Amino acid sequence: MAKDLWTKLKTNPVGLAKNAVVKLVVNPIKYRKGEGYDAERYWRDRFERHGANLTGPGDEGLSEDDNRRMYEEAGQKLLAILADEGVDPAGARVLEIGCGNGFFTGLMHDAGVRDLTGVDITDVQFERFRARWPEFRFHKADITQVAPEGRYDLVLMIDVIQHIVTEDALADAFKHVKSVMAPGAAFVLYPMTDRSRRHMLHVHWWDTDDVRKHFDGHAVGDAIPFRYSNLVVIRKAG
Ligand SMILES: C[S@@+](CC[C@H](N)C(=O)[O-])C[C@H]1O[C@@H](n2cnc3c(N)ncnc32)[C@H](O)[C@@H]1O
Structure with missing residues (x-):
């Protein structure tokens, strides 16, 4: 930082x-x-x-x-992390929570993903996404309020968790994520900071202890340095 x-x-x-x-x-x-x-x-x-x-x-x-340099570096790092985890995105049903402007959507597309559902609390970018990736589905949804439909092998939630600012909302978001993870699924979560704390109105930095308690029976991996913080991969038993 x-x-x-x-x-x-x-x-x-x-x-x-x-x-x-x-x-x-x-x-x-x-x-x-x-x-x-x-x-x-x-x-x-x-x-x-x-x-x-x-x-x-x-x-x-x-x-x-x-920003572009930072994203491009993060994209290559994410692909390397998935390879280390033995996750082949090309064959996976992918859920992307919080698509932003579609950087990671495009990364997944270019990595061979053909089955991707994107959910975001705002749909302002969806017209552009649908024109660019007509084979993907995009739904407006708040992950703290509703579980997306379907079952997924890979769930990406990158740079979203810190914008969920209450314990209750975080618990609901994780309940929804767990409900859509297929056996063996990988949940990629970033950022995980070293100390849990509220930071300004719209940010709460969460740490791995905040996350671990919601994922009993799952394997929560070690923190991996990523962008300005750490990323964790959480695996559901196969
Ligand atoms: C900082 S951006 C990150 C976007 C993208 N993942 C990236 O890394 O470029 C946060 C994204 O999460 C979305 N978002 C924030 N809170 C959300 C929620 N509760 N449910 C679904 N999407 C949310 C925002 O609309 C925004 O697209």
Whole structure:
């Protein structure tokens, strides 16, 4: 994270300052909703602001070029992690929770995936996704509210968990994920931080202990360094 902050200071100090004001002052007023926050509205506004750019799901404090570099590195790392896990995405039924602007959807497509369901709390990107990947299905759904239909061999939830900000909502999200994992399925979850804590209105950093207690009877793998934090792979017994 310190490296991230240094990159932002060097490459985009104005963006960094603007981002801090928005996150600390504007968003808590605009997106507060009960105990949590209005995630649907937050993401709809964010994607309408950034269109197809990677800055939308990525880091608004970084330039588009730096976001792209970071995503491309993460994509290659994810493919290597899946290979180490013995997961062949090409033959898998894939569920992607929180598709963002479709970076990992495209990565899966290019890795040979032909069966993918994407769910996201906002559908603002879906028209573009359906035109680009007509063989994939996309549904608007909040993973804390509803279990997607179907059974999946590979579930990706990348850069979403920290936007689920209450214990109850996290428990519901995991209940829904577990209900759709086929025997032997792999659940790829990122980020896992080293210390669980609430961070601003729309972020809660969760750690592996927060996750492990929901996955009795599953194999929770070791933390693997990924992007600015760690990723874990959780396997259901085959
Ligand atoms: C930071 S972006 C990450 C997107 C993508 N996975 C990536 O890594 O580029 C978070 C994504 O999760 C979606 N999201 C946030 N909360 C969600 C929820 N409760 N259920 C489903 N999607 C959610 C947002 O709309 C957004 O597309």
